[in-house]
Amino acid sequence: DVKVTQSSRYLVKRTGEKVFLECVQDMDHENMFWYRQDPGLGLRLIYFSYDVKMKEKGDIPEGYSVSREKKERFSLILESASTNQTSMYLCASSLRSYEQYFGPGTRLTVT
Amino acid sequence: GENVEQHPSTLSVQEGDSAVIKCTYSDSASNYFPWYKQELGKRPQLIIDIRSNVGEKKDQRIAVTLNKTAKHFSLHITETQPEDSAVYFCAARGMDSSYKLIFGSGTRLLVRP
Numbered sequence: 001d002v003k004v005t006q007s008s009r010y011l012v013k014r015t016g017e018k019v020f021l022e023c024v025q026d027m028d029h030e031n032m033f034w035y036r037q038d039p040g041l042g043l044r045l046i047y048f049s050y051d052v053k054m055k056e057k058g059d060i061p062e063g064y065s066v067s068r069e070k071k072e073r074f075s076l077i078l079e080s081a082s083t084n085q086t087s088m089y090l091c092a093s094s095l096r097s098y099e100q101y102f103g104p105g106t107r108l109t110v111t
Numbered sequence: 112g113e114n115v116e117q118h119p120s121t122l123s124v125q126e127g128d129s130a131v132i133k134c135t136y137s138d139s140a141s142n143y144f145p146w147y148k149q150e151l152g153k154r155p156q157l158i159i160d161i162r163s164n165v166g167e168k169k170d171q172r173i174a175v176t177l178n179k180t181a182k183h184f185s186l187h188i189t190e191t192q193p194e195d196s197a198v199y200f201c202a203a204r205g206m207d208s209s210y211k212l213i214f215g216s217g218t219r220l221l222v223r224p
Contacts, residue, residue: 004154031210040120042200042216043155050210058211059112090154099145100212102154 003027004103006091012109019078021106023091030096032074034058034066037088037105049074081110113138113205117215124191125223132218134201135183143204144184145212146175150197158199159186191222 007022023032033048035058045058047066055066063085067075074093078085088107092100114137124130136144145160161168161175161184168175172191177184188195198219202212 033211035214040216042117043214045211045213048210059213094210096210098143099157099160102156104154 004091004093004101006089006103006106008106009104010107010109012111013078013081014111015082017078017081017110019081019108019110021076021078021089021091021108023074023076023093023103024072025074025093025101026072027093027095027101028071029093029101030071031094031100032068033092033094033100034064034074034076035090035092036060037090043090046076078108081108083110086110113141113203113213115201115203115213115215117201117218119218120216121219121221123221123223126191126193128191130188130191130195130220130222132186132199132201132220133183134185134203134215135181136203136213137182138203138205139179139182141203141205144175144177145202145204146173146186147200147202147214148197149200149217155200188220191220193222193224196220196222 004025034046035043049055049068065077090105091103094100117134142163147155148158149155174187198217201215
């Protein structure tokens, strides 16, 4: 069975803190993605990675960075959290370019 | 780049009626169009997809149609049931972005018992 896990379901951080969100998949997928989900805006792509140590910017990369040191793990980093980064963050993975499997999401609140 | 617009943003139907959600895309080279369903508090999951060489695809009560000329595709749910209540997202994958999906803004479907 396909499994994508995220390190936290809920997270509360203060403005200016460095925040790490981790995603792990056990399907040996090449591609991994980070989205943020906001009401009325759908799923917006922040970054994606198609191989270890490879990354590409999505539509809204500002204020974020990513790391993929191992194939199964993809981390999203908020260098200096701001209140406008309060959101639901979803990780996904896919084999080549087809069906994406999503994690359960991390609801991040920045105060 | 690809842009996907989705309508309506909310849809309320009586149990047993049909529901239709429509999406338009901008990149005529797009070749893959999935639909995801996200139940309250859960992760999005693929429910059906269609490729550009096919005009229609059905899976029990759900179907997707694609009109490449008009650059739009639609999700049809027949005989709706309360468990169909969820947010539905359409998406498109363009030829210039082999790995990315561009998602629509979502439709919240409510099926009234």
